[in-house]
Amino acid sequence: MAEENKKERRRWERMKDTYRLVIFNNETFEEVKSFNLSLLNVYVMLSTLIVLVSVFVVLAIAFTPVKRLIPGYGSGSAHPEMVKIYRELDSLENLAEAQERYNQGFKRMLTADVEYAPSEPPSKKTAEDHRPVERSEEDARLRNEVEVAQIRQVTGDAQSGNPVNISPRETPLEQLYFASPIGGSVVSTFNPDKKHLGVDIVAPKNTPVKAVMDGWVISSDWTLETGNTIAIQHTNNIVTFYKHNSVLLKKTGSYVRAGEAIAIIGNTGELTDGPHLHFELWHQGKPVNPTDFVNFK
Secondary structure (H helix, E strand, O other): OOHHHHHHHHHHEEEEEEHHEEEEEEOOOEEEEEEEEEEEHHHHHHHHHHHHHHHHHHHHHHHHHHHHHHOOOOOHHHHHHHHHHHHHHHHHHHHHHHHHHHHHHHHHOOOOOOOOOOOOOOOOOHHHHHHOOOOOHHHHHHHHHHHHHHHHHHHHHHHHOOOOOOOOOOOHHOOOOOOOOOOOEEEEOOOOOEEEEOEEEEEEOOOEEEOOOOOEEEEEEEEEOEEEEEEEEEEEEEEEEEEEOOOEEEOOOEEOOOOOOEEEEOOOOOOOOOEEEEEEEEEEEEOHHHOOOOOOO
């Protein structure tokens, strides 16, 4: 036991032993600086330095943005600015997706590329599904009236020598009435060879542009070439276009009547050199000469 105490005392005394650290000039061997050190002093200084560095690191992590750089300590998404940026980015993505769906739908509508639902395989039907449905008195009376009308039509056509045709068909354009979209002078006629698929009508400033028939507005927007343009889908597979307007009075999806104002004549778009209306008439997906069916005077 006494020997162990002596060893401990010797070790403690050795730590207190003083050593001299001298710094010499390498060329002149002149003493530049000297320090009196002991192992105990060196240990105390190193311990103090480690404690100070540790305290500085802890304070830096706790009270500065450095903590965001430490994996798992602080989440960048919790910062208010980052949360705001994430929300704005999500909103922009939703707007982009909605615009893409609108563009694709409008493109299919113009090109008649209609998507049909896939046909379902025939299901197994029981005998109850094939039971005859009893007709009501009103249904039987209506059917009889239709048959009588068809018989009279066939008889009249046969007596007059006309071909018999009782199948439903579209009305020819010559038998339809088109209201004038605007009253004025036609300055540029229909010329498909020069890619001019309509007519240009000049009229006074602020003249209202009117729908030629009843129909639904399928497009009411601005384009770089034609400016403010509106398109209307009518019955009998007819579509009309009204281009270069200064103001559009109807929105997409609106139902308009023949002669109802839909726009104001203007001079918008790159393909124009003065206030006028460019009017196009399409039938069954093909442009036709509007002057053959519409009176612009």
